[in-house]
Amino acid sequence: MARIGVFICHCGENISATVDCEKVAKVASEFPGVTVSVDYKYMCSDPGQNMVKEAILEHNLTGVVVSACSPRMHEPTFRNACAEAGLNPFLCEMANIREHCSWVHEKSDATTDKAIDIVRTLVEKVKRNEALAPIYVPITKTAVVIGGGVAGIQASLDIADAGHKVVLVEREPSIGGHMSQLSETFPTLDCSQCILTPRMVDVARHPNITLYTYAEIESVDGSIGNFNVKIRLKSKSLDEKLCTGCGACIQKCPVKKIPSEFEQGLGKRTAIYVPFPQAVPNKPVIDRVNCTYYIKGKCKVCEIVCPTKAIRFDQEDSFVEVQAGALLLATGFDVLKTNFFPEYGYGKYEDVIDGLAFERLASASGPTKGEIRRPSDGEIPKKIVFIACAGSRDPAKGIEYCSKICCMYTAKHAMLYKHKVHEGTPYIFYMDIRATGKMYEEFVRRAIEEDEVKYIRGRVSQVYEKNGKLIVRGVDTLLMGQAVEIEADMVVLATAGIASPGSEELAQKLHVSYDKHKFFSEAHPKLKPVETNTAGIYLAGACQSTKDIPETVAAASGAAAKIAGLFSNDLLKRDPLIAVVKKCAPPLYSSCTGCFMCIPVCPYQAIDKEEIKDRSGNIIKTISHINPGLCQGCGTCVAFCKSKSIDILGYNHDQVCAEVEALLNEW
Amino acid sequence: MQKKIGYYPGCSLEGSSREYSESVVTLANAFDVELVQVPDWNCCGATAAHNLNSILSFSLPARILAKAQEAEMDTIVVPCAACYNRLTMVQHELKKNDTLRAEVNGIIGAELKCDIKILNIVQFIQMFVADFVASKQQFLFDKKVACYYGCLLVRPHDVLDFDRTEDPQSMDEVMKSLGANPIDWPFKTECCGAGMSVSRTDIVGRLSGRIVKEAADRGAEAIIVACPMCHSNLDMRRPALEKAMGEKLTIPVLYISQAIDMALGKSQKETGINRHFVPVNISLQNRVVVPEVVLEKTEEN
Numbered sequence: 013m014a015r016i017g018v019f020i021c022h023c024g025e026n027i028s029a030t031v032d033c034e035k036v037a038k039v040a041s042e043f044p045g046v047t048v049s050v051d052y053k054y055m056c057s058d059p060g061q062n063m064v065k066e067a068i069l070e071h072n073l074t075g076v077v078v079s080a081c082s083p084r085m086h087e088p089t090f091r092n093a094c095a096e097a098g099l100n101p102f103l104c105e106m107a108n109i110r111e112h113c114s115w116v117h118e119k120s121d122a123t124t125d126k127a128i129d130i131v132r133t134l135v136e137k138v139k140r141n142e143a144l145a146p147i148y149v150p151i152t153k154t155a156v157v158i159g160g161g162v163a164g165i166q167a168s169l170d171i172a173d174a175g176h177k178v179v180l181v182e183r184e185p186s187i188g189g190h191m192s193q194l195s196e197t198f199p200t201l202d203c204s205q206c207i208l209t210p211r212m213v214d215v216a217r218h219p220n221i222t223l224y225t226y227a228e229i230e231s232v233d234g235s236i237g238n239f240n241v242k243i244r245l246k247s248k249s250l251d252e253k254l255c256t257g258c259g260a261c262i263q264k265c266p267v268k269k270i271p272s273e274f275e276q277g278l279g280k281r282t283a284i285y286v287p288f289p290q291a292v293p294n295k296p297v298i299d300r301v302n303c304t305y306y307i308k309g310k311c312k313v314c315e316i317v318c319p320t321k322a323i324r325f326d327q328e329d330s331f332v333e334v335q336a337g338a339l340l341l342a343t344g345f346d347v348l349k350t351n352f353f354p355e356y357g358y359g360k361y362e363d364v365i366d367g368l369a370f371e372r373l374a375s376a377s378g379p380t381k382g383e384i385r386r387p388s389d390g391e392i393p394k395k396i397v398f399i400a401c402a403g404s405r406d407p408a409k410g411i412e413y414c415s416k417i418c419c420m421y422t423a424k425h426a427m428l429y430k431h432k433v434h435e436g437t438p439y440i441f442y443m444d445i446r447a448t449g450k451m452y453e454e455f456v457r458r459a460i461e462e463d464e465v466k467y468i469r470g471r472v473s474q475v476y477e478k479n480g481k482l483i484v485r486g487v488d489t490l491l492m493g494q495a496v497e498i499e500a501d502m503v504v505l506a507t508a509g510i511a512s513p514g515s516e517e518l519a520q521k522l523h524v525s526y527d528k529h530k531f532f533s534e535a536h537p538k539l540k541p542v543e544t545n546t547a548g549i550y551l552a553g554a555c556q557s558t559k560d561i562p563e564t565v566a567a568a569s570g571a572a573a574k575i576a577g578l579f580s581n582d583l584l585k586r587d588p589l590i591a592v593v594k595k596c597a598p599p600l601y602s603s604c605t606g607c608f609m610c611i612p613v614c615p616y617q618a619i620d621k622e623e624i625k626d627r628s629g630n631i632i633k634t635i636s637h638i639n640p641g642l643c644q645g646c647g648t649c650v651a652f653c654k655s656k657s658i659d660i661l662g663y664n665h666d667q668v669c670a671e672v673e674a675l676l677n678e679w
Numbered sequence: 680m681q682k683k684i685g686y687y688p689g690c691s692l693e694g695s696s697r698e699y700s701e702s703v704v705t706l707a708n709a710f711d712v713e714l715v716q717v718p719d720w721n722c723c724g725a726t727a728a729h730n731l732n733s734i735l736s737f738s739l740p741a742r743i744l745a746k747a748q749e750a751e752m753d754t755i756v757v758p759c760a761a762c763y764n765r766l767t768m769v770q771h772e773l774k775k776n777d778t779l780r781a782e783v784n785g786i787i788g789a790e791l792k793c794d795i796k797i798l799n800i801v802q803f804i805q806m807f808v809a810d811f812v813a814s815k816q817q818f819l820f821d822k823k824v825a826c827y828y829g830c831l832l833v834r835p836h837d838v839l840d841f842d843r844t845e846d847p848q849s850m851d852e853v854m855k856s857l858g859a860n861p862i863d864w865p866f867k868t869e870c871c872g873a874g875m876s877v878s879r880t881d882i883v884g885r886l887s888g889r890i891v892k893e894a895a896d897r898g899a900e901a902i903i904v905a906c907p908m909c910h911s912n913l914d915m916r917r918p919a920l921e922k923a924m925g926e927k928l929t930i931p932v933l934y935i936s937q938a939i940d941m942a943l944g945k946s947q948k949e950t951g952i953n954r955h956f957v958p959v960n961i962s963l964q965n966r967v968v969v970p971e972v973v974l975e976k977t978e979e980n
Contacts (some may be wrong), residue, residue: 354846360863408836408844476865483865 014045014139017073018131019064020109021055021080027110028053030119031127036079036109040131045139047071056086064090065097073099075138079107079131100143102588102662107134129675136674140667147590148583149641151237152337154179155575158229158518159342161189162561163553163568165211167340170572172220176579179334180215181243182225183514184273186291187212189344193274193368195375195382197561198424199455204561205290205377212292226297230331232339232522233617235642236548237584239336247327249284249298254322257294261314261323262286270302272379276369278387279379284314289377298323338548338575339522341532342568343515345554348403348411348507356402356475356505362388363482364475364503366402367421374428384432386502393436393501396429397484398422399472400442403508411508413529415558418506419446423456425504426465439466439498441486449562468496475503509558523615524549531557542571547644550574589662590643591650593622593636604635604657610649611636618642619649682807685752685795686714687743689762690722695915696759696907698951702936703758703800705949709815709940712807717747717755723765726874737779738786740769745789754796756803758936760906763799764831764839770797771838799832800905800936801849802841808939812856817944818963820857824938825894825902826850828867829909844868850935854903857942858966862897866890871912880916884923887912891920895930901961902932910934915956931959 018040022028033051041049048067052060055078067073076099078090083106091101109127117123153176157164160182168178180187192212194204215221230242265282272281274288281287283303284296304311305325315323347366349358358364363386365373376382386393400422404415419442426438445467447453459465470493472486481499488496511530519526524544525533532551535543542550552571553564578584595602601624611619622637636658638649650658656665692700707714720743729736743766747755757763773780774793784790798806828850833842842849847868851861869890872883891913894902904910913920914932921928933941933952940950941963947953 354843474865478865 014075015047015071015073016043016045016075016077016135016138017064017067017071018043018046018049018135019055019060019067019076019078019080020049020051020131021060021078022051022053023080023110023114024054027080027114027127030114030117030123031109032121032124033127035124036127036131039128040079040135043132043135046135047073055080056089061089061093064093068094068097068099074103075141076104077107077131077134077138078104079109079127079134081110082106082108082112102144103138103141105134105138105141107131133671133674136670137667140664140670141662144588144661147586147588147640149237149586151579151581151584152239152335153177153579154334154336155338155340155579156181156239156241156243156334156336157340157342159189159344159553159555160184160187160215160223160225161342161344161553161564162191162208162211163342163344163555163564164189164340165208165215166565166568167342167552167572167575168215168221169211169218170569171340171575171579172218174572174576174579176220176576178218178221179241179243179336180221180223181227181229182223183228183246184287185226185248185285185297186287186293187215187223187225188288188290188292190368191561192288192290193276193375194371195378196424196428198420199449199451201424201427203376205375209290209292212290216292223293224332225293229518229521235616235644236578237337238641239339239548241334241336241339243332243334245330245332247300247324247329248295249300249303249324249327250295251322251324251327252293252295254320255295255318256320256322257286257296258319259286259296260317260319262296264313264317266311266313267302267304270299275372275379276366278365278369278372298325338550338578340571340575341518341522341524341544341549341551341555342553342571343512343518343555345509345558346512348510352403352409352507353505355473356399356503357477357482358402358505358507361475361477361482361503362386363393363501364505366505366507367418367425370425370504371421374425374432382432384429384436391501392433394433395437395439395498395500396426396502396504397472397475397482397498397500398426398438398440398504398506399475399484400440400506401471401508402505404506405443406508409508411510411529413557414446415506415509416446417509417558417560419444420449420452420455420560422504422506423447423459423465427459427463430463430465437466438463439468439484439500441468441470441472441484443469443471449560470496509554512555515555522546522549524551531555542567542574548578587645588640589645589660590640591618591638591645591647591658591660592640593638594657594659601633602635602657603655604653605655606634606636607654608636609652609654610658613648613652615646615648616642616644618644681711681713683713683715684807685717685747685750685755687717687720687723687747687755687757687762687766689720689757689759690725691759691761691907691911695911698954699758699907699910699934699936701949701951702934702940703756703803705940705945706804706808706936706943709943709945710808710811714756715750715752717743717752718750719746723762725761725765734782734786736765737769737773737783740766741773741783741791742787742789744770744793744795745787745791747795748789748792752795754798756798756800758800758803758905759908760799760829760831761908763797764834767797767839770795799841800934801832801853804853804935804939805849809853809856812939812942816857816942816966818942819966820854820859820938820942821964822859822900822961823898824854824859824861825864825897825899826854826861826867826935827890827894827902827904827909827913829904829906830868830870830873832905833868850903850905853935854938857939859938861903862894862899864893864897864899866893871909873908873912876908876912876916880919881923883912883916884919887916888920888924888928891917891928891930891932892924892926895928899930901938901959902930903935903938904932905935917957929957931955931957931961933959933961 037051267283271277372378470487550571552568724739872886
C-alpha cells in the first residue's frame with residue numbers, strides 16, 4: 013500500500029498569490045494513497061526540507077511529491093533530502109505549480125483547481141515509481157579542443173597544465189587564429205603577436221598536448237565521458253618528420269602571386285607556404301588548388317630543392333580516431349565580406365577595406381612593414397574614414413546584434429594611424445560608442461582628446477570614388493542631421509563579426525544547438541555560459557558570439573576549468589533515466605519482436621542486437637539491446653517501438669498513462 | 680500569339696509623361712503583348728493621399744486592384760515607379776492585415792483577394808521583352824549610359840523584392856543587352872527632389888542637378904530612367920538644374936522603354952522622344968547583320 017507524502021510550497025507569494033495552497037494541501041490529503049499532505053511558505057529552505065525528511069521517517073513514506081517550482085530548479089534539492097532520509101531519490105517527484113500554474117494564471121478557483129490536478133497526476137505517477145540506482149560510466153581523461161585560436165590555445169594549455177591530455181585540432185596550417193593577425197591590442201596597445209606566439213610555442217611543446225593542424229573533425233559519436241572523435245588530417249603533401257622547416261621550397265616555388273589569407277589579400281604567398289613566419293608548426297603545406305604540379309602535372313621544384321626529400325605529392329588525407337571525455341568548441345569568428353555593402357563600394361574600390369585588413373597594414377610584420385599605405389597605389393593616406401557598425405545593428409542587413417568589438421578596435425585603428433601618420437586625419441562615423449570593459453572608456457577618451465580622432469555620430473549613406481578620392485557621404489546627427497561629405501583617401505569598414513564558416517555543419521556533426529546567426533548556443537546565457545546543451549561539449553570564445561581577447565581568454569579558462577572538473581572523477585554519475593528493452597520469463601523472454609526499427613532512429617547509436625540463447629548455445633531469439641552508457645533517455649525508440657517493448661526508466665508506460673488518466677478522469 | 684495583360688498607366692502617363700505611356704504601348708505591341716487598361720481606374724493617391732489620410736491612401740490603390748480583379752487580370756504592369764510602389768505596398772499591407780482589409784473592402788465595396796501580380800516596367804521587360812529583343816533589334820545602342828533608378832523602384836526591398844536596394848543592376852543589364860555600356864556611378868538611387876518640383880524648384884535644381892552633372896562628368900551620353908517623376912525633374916526642370924549647377928547640361932534623359940524602342944528602330948513619334956524638353960540627339964548604329972557576332976559583342980559590353 014502506497015504511503016505518499018505531498019508537500020505544497022507557497023514559494024513566498026510566487027505560488028500562494030494566485031493558488032490557495034492550503035486548499036490544495038487539504039484536497040490532496042484525501043487522494044487515495046496519500047498519508048500526509050502539508051503546505052509551507054518555503055519548502056526549499058532548511059526547515060522545509062526537514063519537514064520532508066521527518067515525514068518520511070515518521071510515516072515511513074513510499075513516495076514524495078513536492079508541489080512547487082520546476083524540476084529544473086529544485087528536483088535535485090528534494091531528491092537529495094529524500095536520500096538523506098533513506099528514501100530512494102527516484103521516488104521523489106516535483107509537481108510544478110509555479111511555472112505551469114501560478115505564474116501564468118490569475119488568482120481564481122480555477123487556478124487552484126489546476127494546481128490540484130497537477131498534484132494529483134504526480135501522486136498517481138509516484139505511486140508507480142521504482143527505486144533506481146545511478147549509472148556510473150568511466151571517463152576518458154582526454155579533451156579534444158576544436159580550433160586553435162587564442163581560445164583553443166588558452167583552454168588547451170589550462171587543461172594540459174591540470175594534468176590531462178589534450179588533442180588540439182586546427183583546420184589552418186598554423187594555430188594562432190585571428191589574434192595572430194592583429195597588430196596591437198586595445199586598451200594597452202601591446203603587440204598581439206608578442207603575447208600570443210610564446211603561447212603558441214608552449215602548445216607545441218607541451219607534453220600533454222597533441223597538435224593536429226590542417227585537420228578537421230570528420231565525425232563524433234559517443235557521449236560525455238566517452239566520445240569517439242574521428243579527425244581528418246588533410247594532406248599537407250609533406251612528410252613532417254623529415255621536414256626541418258628550412259624554407260627552401262617556399263623561396264623557390266614559382267607560384268608567388270596567390271593572395272595571402274593571413275594578410276587578408278594585401279600580401280602574396282606561394283603555393284607551398286607557411287601562413288606567417290611565426291607559424292606553429294613552422295612547416296609548409298602545399299595549396300593543391302594553386303600548385304602548378306597539381307594543375308598541370310609538372311613542376312616539382314619544391315621536391316628538387318628540398319634537402320631532406322620531405323615533399324610527398326601523392327600523400328592522401330588520413331584519419332586518426334581519438335577517445336575523449338570532453339569536447340571544446342573554440343572555432344572563433346569571421347568578419348563579413350564580399351559585396352554585402354554595395355553602398356560602401358566594398359569589393360569594388362581597393363581602398364575600401366575591412367578592419368582585419370587594416371590590422372595587417374598596421375602590423376609590423378604586415379605587407380607594408382607597419383606603414384599605413386593604401387592598397388591601390390601605396391600612398392600614405394591623409395584622411396581615413398572609419399565606419400563603425402558596417403552591417404552590425406542593422407536588421408535590414410539581417411544582423412540585429414552588436415558585434416561588440418568594433419567600437420574598441422576602430423578607436424585603436426584611428427589611434428594607430430595617428431601615431432604613424434601625424435599629419436593625417438582619422439574620422440570615425442559611429443552610432444554609439446560602446447566601451448564597457450576595464451580601461452576601455454579611458455582608451456576611447458584618449459583617442460578623442462589626445463589623438464584628435466574626429467568622431468562623428470551618424471551613419472554613412474554612401475562611399476563612391478571620384479577623381480581618385482573616396483567621397484564619404486554621411487550625416488552628423490549631433491549637428492541637427494546636417495549632411496557631411498568627406499573626401500577620404502581610404503575607408504575602413506568595421507564589418508560585422510559573423511560565425512566562422514562551417515559552424516553550422518560542425519554543430520550538426522556534434523549535435524550542438526546554434527542560433528539563427530550560426531553562433532553556437534550556450535546551455536544557459538548566465539549560469540552555463542561555457543557549456544552547450546549537449547553534455548560533455550563545451551564552448552569558448554567568439555564561436556558563441558563575438559568577443560574581445562580578454563573575454564575570450566576568460567571563457568576559455570572557464571571551459572577548461574569545467575573540463576578539468578569533469579576529469580577530476582574517475583567515474584561519471586548519470587541519472588538512470590534511460591531506455592531498457594523489457595524482458596520477461598521464458599518462453600517469451602521479451603515482447604520485442606526484433607523488428608529493429610529502434611536502431612536507425614536512435615540519435616546516439618546506443619542500440620544494438622542481443623541474442624537470447626538456450627543452455628546449449630542455440631539462438632532462441634534476437635532482440636534489441638540498449639547500451640546504458642550511450643543512451644541519453646530521449647525516448648525516440650519508445651515512440652517507434654510497435655510492440656511497446658521499450659520503456660524509459662522513471663517514465664514507463666504505466667507511469668505516463670497513470671498521469672494522463674489522473675488528469676482526464678473525474679475524481 | 681498575342682498575350683494580354685493588365686495595364687495601369689496612372690495619371691502622369693496620361694498627362695505630363697504621356698510619352699512614357701506611348702513608348703510602353705509601342706514596346707508591348709512590338710513583342711505581341713496587348714496592354715489592357717484597368718477599367719475605370721483612378722489615381723493611386725501618390726504622395727498626397729498618405730500625407731493627408733491613411734485610410735484614403737489604402738483605399739485609392741485598393742480600388743484600382745479591385746477593378747483589375749473584377750476584370751480578371753492576374754497580372755498588371757505599372758510603368759510609373761510611384762504608382763507601382765503604392766499599389767505593391769497597399770496589396771502587401773492589406774494581405775497581412777485582416778482588419779484593415781475588411782475596412783477597406785467596406786469602403787470600396789469589393790472583396791480583395793490581394794493576389795494580383797504587379798510588375799514595374801523593368802520586370803515587364805525582363806518577362807516579356809528581354810528574351811526576344813535580339814531577334815527584333817535593328818540598331819545597336821552603342822552608347823555610354825547612366826541608369827538611374829530613383830527612390831521608389833527598389834525600396835523597400837522587404838516588400839518589393841526587386842533588385843538590390845544599393846547599387847541596383849536590373850536596368851544596367853537590360854541596357855547591356857541592347858549593346859550599351861552602362862557606367863558605374865554612385866547616384867543610381869539618389870533622390871531627384873520628387874514633388875518639390877512644384878513648391879521648391881530650387882531644391883530640385885540642386886538635387887537633380889547633382890545627379891545629371893555626375894552622369895555627364897562620368898561620360899554618360901544618356902540617362903535612362905523608369906519613373907515619370909524622375910524624368911520630369913531631370914528633363915523638364917533642366918533650366919533649374921543648370922542654374923543650380925552653374926553650367927550647361929545637355930545630356931538627354933530617356934525612359935528605358937524608349938531606349939528599347941529606339942533600338943527596335945521605332946520612329947520619334949512612336950517612342951515619344953519628340954516630346955522631351957532636352958533634345959535627344961542620339962543616332963544609333965545599324966546592327967551588324969550576322970547575329971552571332973552581335974551576340975558576342977553584346978556580351979563583351
